[in-house]
Amino acid sequence: MNLKTINTPPLDVIRKSNKLIEARYRLSVWEQRLILTLLINISKQDEDFKRYRIRVADFASQWQLESDNSLYEKVHEAADSLVGRTLQISDDPTISKTVSWLAYVEYVRGSGVVELEFHNALKPYLLQLKKHYTEYQLGHVVNFKNQYTIRIYELLKMEVFRYKSVGKFSKDFKYEDLRVLLAISKKEYLLFGDFKKRIIAPSVDEISTHTDLEITEVRYGKTGRKVTDITFCVTIRTADELPTLQLEMEEEPPKEQVHPIVERLISLGFAVETASKYKTRYGVKRIERNIAYTLAKQQEGVVKDIPAYLNMAIKEDMGGGWEVVKTKAAEEKTQQQTVSHKREEQAELAHLQKMADMAGVPLETLLPKKGKGGN
Structure with missing residues (x-):
């Protein structure tokens, strides 16, 4: 068994297959933070997943969190809950595969350490990625507080490679399709106004404030009086614009x-x-x-x-x-x-x-x- 203790790498880069980004799943903010902490430690050369040992104190520093009693409990709860979390990946429109996120979780109370390992079924979507994948820096998502912001950011970030030379693009979603991607049940946010207030608005604000993307407008298409389409109009920030943005959240x-x-x-x-x-x-x-x-x-x-x-x-x-x-x-x-x-x-x-x-x-x-x- 390969066991690696996680420390903050020089450059925290996250790489995901686009199939994984478009998968159907829903994780809490804390669960996503643990998953991303594992992801930044995967090397392009890795052929198999390793079992990673995460120190909670390092995790707190990495995510700019206060290290107190509640932090240890939240990490413990997130690690436990991730054992049962799954996602649905569709390589074929006629087939939907249900895959577990993790194969192993161990948290010893009082140790301040949690051990995690990805499920082998995720290897095609995280290891040896050569094409059809998206990457971004952890620093862009560290300040996200809304659990849906990372998902929406990744769905938009997928489009950047196509429009980088243009500097802007728009991404269309069917309203019902976006709900499915975010794993929002039919009983939640029955009113579109609640969906907009709780999911769209905070995600737009956090993405535009902290990342290399600026959402300049969100358009809502209607069929009759019912909203059926959502379009995100996005500007890709240039390299000259990034230092000012990063200075606000990263400069020491x-x-x-x-x-x-x-x-x-x-x-x-x-x-x-x-x-x-x-x-x-x-x-x-x-x-x-x-x-x-x-x-x-x-x-x-x-x-x-x-x-x-x-x-x-x-x-x-x-x-x-x-x-x-x-x-x-x-x-x-x-x-x-x-x-x-x-x-x-x-x-x-x-x-x-x-x-x-x-x-x-x-x-x-x-x-x-x-x-x-x-x-």
């Missing part, structure tokens, strides 16, 4: 020296952005005492998932009360040692006094002589 400020407490949080599984944010929000002292508290609890066998537990400890300042108790215990121990030392001194003095009385000499003659200072 000049690198400053990383604070030690930020490095410490990162080493304990926090995403870079979250670590920096926590340093500003909670302060170094609070973070330090909660790190100490979490590691102490780990030694006791209480903590299994350090990032999740430490995140909770910092937010609730669980280490604050623990530090007070610890300080009080240290003070009591010091006081006990002082009292014990005084008792020993008193006992020794009484013993010397008894010896002096028996010898008939002053006590001072038996006391240790103090050294003189100076030269």
